Amino acid sequence: MVQANRENITACPLDCYDACIVEYKDGKLKGTTQGYTGGFLCPHLNHYEVREKIVSAQYNGVDIPLKEAIDKLIEILKNSNKTLHYRGNGNFALMQSITDHFFAQTGVTLTDGTLCDGAGEAGIIQGRGYNDNISPKQIKQSEVVIFWGRNPHTTSSHLLPLIKGKKIIVIDPVKTQMASHADMHIQIKPHGDLQLAMLLARFLHIEGGVDEEFVRKFAPEYEEYYELTQTIRIKATLEEIDVTLGQIGDILRIIKDKKTVIVCGIGIQKYLDGADVMRAIDAFAVFLGLFGKEGCGVGYLGDSKKGLEIPFAKPRKVVSKVDTAFSKFDTVFIQGANPLNQMPNTLRIQNELKKVKNIIYFGLEKNATSAVANLIIPAKTFLEKNDIRASYSDNYLAPMPKQIETDVGISEYDLTKALCKAFGAEIESEEFYLNYFKSYCYEDKEGVLRKTDTEQLPYKNGFKDEFEFLQEIDLDFDMKNDYFLLTCKSPRSLNSQFKTERYVYLHPSLGFKDGQKVKILSKEGDVCLHVKCDERLRADCILIYSGTHGVNKLTSSQKSYDANSAVYQQNKVQITLLS
């Protein structure tokens, strides 16, 4: 039997690539050397307590005891004809979805699709058949790392020690911290990645650099794909995406005969055709034969639950998480999410939620969503409850035993148990589920629980079937008019948690000055923000970080063509000066 908990060791609960295992000692959180945390934590966990926590349940703006709030919740759910359970990833641990177990059993509607990485993942699955992420071990063994639409200093800082001394290429419209240290930075126009990836594959083929042995075995349709890459007009395309032929040559020269990993982020896929972009990057990696070899591969967000059968009841009814028709429900139970700030098209969400009779918010802090809720139920922080988490990129499960007792809030398990009891639904003990997850693991010599059935070297026996290349492309995106909206992750916030940003970032050449107030407009709406000039940007881009109040008034609730994923950068925007 696998070891249970080590008292002071828990794990960061946040939805983050790194899944740090942490120590809680004398009221402080510290990094450990387990997993690949390397002994340090990022600012979020170093300042975990800065958040303004909700300390009391509320009904219609009045503080009430927790017990009364739970009774109220039961009453609301009993009298509701149509209820929606909308759950985000504010806490990424596995027991957070125990609430699904109750809602699914009682016929409540749940959500489907993602605000996050779905389009890219769909592209991976279309090409490779399934998504298996590379582990940090492969990144460590590589010679060249290409960061493609990923900002490691902000969103995966624990990769940094692993890439010391390697050749680095960054493909990003922003001169990120990594870009300014890199051997090469392609400051590509947003949405230019599909064409770049196809041109790279084409020139690799022209130079005779295709790994013939690999493609013949695992991707026999590669000549047809090469023909597709030939349909792209070279000169016009390079101009359109703002890349030079020299840069293409340089990339191919740097990676020639080198163990290369391509570390992709969600930046490449916040578009309707996000799946195609990821698939074109994969195709380039296939031409290079990067799969199934030590020190090589393509990383992205993975299915962190891979290899686990989730023991909770499955929903019978689902609706989209991206363009959710909230108004069709009497009751909306929102857990671990802040849709009024984080979902696309805020005005639409505001209008939809106005028509909902009962809005219940179950979270840690006050935010745009709690402000419209009738009933607020405070959650417990990860230190105050038992849980266990998985990682996107490594195969460990990290137990998260309770560290502190408090009388504020309720855990997801305890709330679900109370609901199951009131409705006569079935539920096992908390320990049962935690042990169930642990039963997938063995304990390695460092004392880390690792899932037994996971490949350490993904695709070592090839893909599910042969690699499926793109057969056609649709380049229907306005690359010329107005400004591109970039909306990526801030170092200070975790989406809308912690310290959110308040500015719009513009290139100084646009003529705006720090502190001026501007209105940013898209076809969905507008938002007024103060300017910060930023040399790291292209002059045709504006940057508003995820979490900034009002940013999603600009974004569209369309869904990516493949997978029901949000497309935060599909809309172009305009700027006008206010003062």
Ligand SMILES: Nc1nc2c(c(=O)[nH]1)N[C@H]1C(S)=C(S)[C@@H](COP(=O)(O)OP(=O)(O)OC[C@H]3O[C@@H](n4cnc5c(=O)[nH]c(N)nc54)[C@H](O)[C@@H]3O)O[C@H]1N2
């Ligand atoms: N500090 C911090 N860390 C986080 C989060 C956070 O909010 N704050 N959020 C977490 C979550 S939920 C997620 S999903 C991950 C995501 O983490 P990342 O995958 O790193 O995602 P982003 O920051 O959205 O975008 C990454 C980079 O893509 C670039 N980019 C934007 N558009 C394009 C494009 O068209 N082409 C190319 N090539 N690049 C482009 C952006 O400039 C940015 O530098 O981060 C997690 N970690």
Ligand SMILES: Nc1nc2c(c(=O)[nH]1)N[C@H]1C(S)=C(S)[C@@H](COP(=O)(O)OP(=O)(O)OC[C@H]3O[C@@H](n4cnc5c(=O)[nH]c(N)nc54)[C@H](O)[C@@H]3O)O[C@H]1N2
């Ligand atoms: N403009 C723009 N919008 C974006 C993005 C972007 O890059 N740009 N990124 C998108 C992406 S990748 C993502 S993943 C989504 C994230 O969007 P959301 O899933 O809405 O995530 P957060 O903004 O982090 O809000 C998390 C909520 O969870 C609550 N919470 C934290 N811990 C717990 C807990 O233990 N229990 C409970 N019950 N609640 C808890 C917090 O109080 C907070 O209200 O945003 C998307 N929206």
Ligand code: SF4
């Ligand atoms: S947010 Fe990410 S990097 Fe920061 S402590 Fe948590 S898992 Fe580690």
Ligand SMILES: [Mo]
């Ligand atoms: Mo995300």
